[in-house]
Amino acid sequence: MSTPQVVVHRDKELMAKAAAARLITKIVDAQSARGSASVVLTGGRNGNGLLAALAEAPARDAIDWSRLDLWWGDERFLPDGDPERNYTQAREVLLDSVPLDPDRVHPMAPSDGPFGHDADAAAEAYAAELTAVAGPEHYQSAATAAGGAVPSFDVLLLGVGPDTHVASLFPELPAVYEQERTVVGVHGAPKPPPTRISLTLPAIRAAREVWLLAAGEDKANAAAIALSGAGEVQAPAAGARGRSRTLWLLDEAAATQLPRDLYPPASS
Numbered sequence: 211m212s213t214p215q216v217v218v219h220r221d222k223e224l225m226a227k228a229a230a231a232r233l234i235t236k237i238v239d240a241q242s243a244r245g246s247a248s249v250v251l252t253g254g255r256n257g258n259g260l261l262a263a264l265a266e267a268p269a270r271d272a273i274d275w276s277r278l279d280l281w282w283g284d285e286r287f288l289p290d291g292d293p294e295r296n297y298t299q300a301r302e303v304l305l306d307s308v309p310l311d312p313d314r315v316h317p318m319a320p321s322d323g324p325f326g327h328d329a330d331a332a333a334e335a336y337a338a339e340l341t342a343v344a345g346p347e348h349y350q351s352a353a354t355a356a357g358g359a360v361p362s363f364d365v366l367l368l369g370v371g372p373d374t375h376v377a378s379l380f381p382e383l384p385a386v387y388e389q390e391r392t393v394v395g396v397h398g399a400p401k402p403p404p405t406r407i408s409l410t411l412p413a414i415r416a417a418r419e420v421w422l423l424a425a426g427e428d429k430a431n432a433a434a435i436a437l438s439g440a441g442e443v444q445a446p447a448a449g450a451r452g453r454s455r456t457l458w459l460l461d462e463a464a465a466t467q468l469p470r471d472l473y474p475p476a477s478s
């Protein structure tokens with residue numbers, strides 16, 4: 211697993227634009243090396259900020275949208291079309307305006323979908339969908355071998371909550387302890403809505419690259435804790451690592467409490 215690298219941008223707008231530029235390059239490179247690319251999206255302010263910046267970037271046309279697989283790291287278990295669903299928000303800011311192949315867009319089920327209000331069944335179905343796409347050439351760690359394979363995602367995006375949660379893995383809730391299943395139902399989340407679906411840490415760690423996004427003063431403590439050796443049960447963001455790269459993309463406000471040895475000069 212990779213050691214976290216930190217990049218600090220002047221403010222959240224610049225952070226979103228720079229992250230979008232990075233993502234475009236990463237997707238184009240993956241498509242030319244392997245024919246297609248796979249990205250795991252995140253919800254939240256910073257995740258949506260990145261997607262909005264991507265929608266506005268002229269270089270977005272360099273992406274072959276028909277050869278891009280999109281997955282979600284977590285979902286708020288709400289009815290289809292609910293404005294609080296991460297999928298609804300991603301559609302609004304970007305997905306509805308680019309020529310994606312609908313068969314390659316993999317939202318998690320809504321609470322009025324085929325599994326009704328059973329978030330655990332919806333999570334199990336998402337795990338099966340991941341396994342179905344993950345061929346033998348895809349990555350399978352010892353942990354995911356027990357719970358089902360997951361594709362070797364090129365980039366997995368994560369917003370970081372002020373309490374250090376990533377995806378819907380909240381400190382000390384059962385989901386953050388999960389070592390076998392790749393997707394779980396989350397119940398009693400401290401941030402609304404209480405019922406969610408989330409990739410687990412073993413599934414997150416199957417990604418080639420994990421990028422954590424945190425902007426704003428309210429994220430400063432979370433970034434400092436997660437980057438200072440905290441355990442993943444108390445600080446789930448600390449356990450989110452990519453196989454080749456773990457990148458923390460911060461703005462200056464979110465970087466104010468980082469230990470000095472982690473705070474590089476502002477990149478732009």
Ligand SMILES: O=C1O[C@H](COP(=O)(O)O)[C@@H](O)[C@H](O)[C@H]1O
Binds near residue numbers: 252257368372378
């Ligand atoms: O509820 C969620 O929160 C986190 C963080 O969101 P933010 O608005 O504090 O940046 C997000 O990453 C996650 O996908 C979402 O479901």
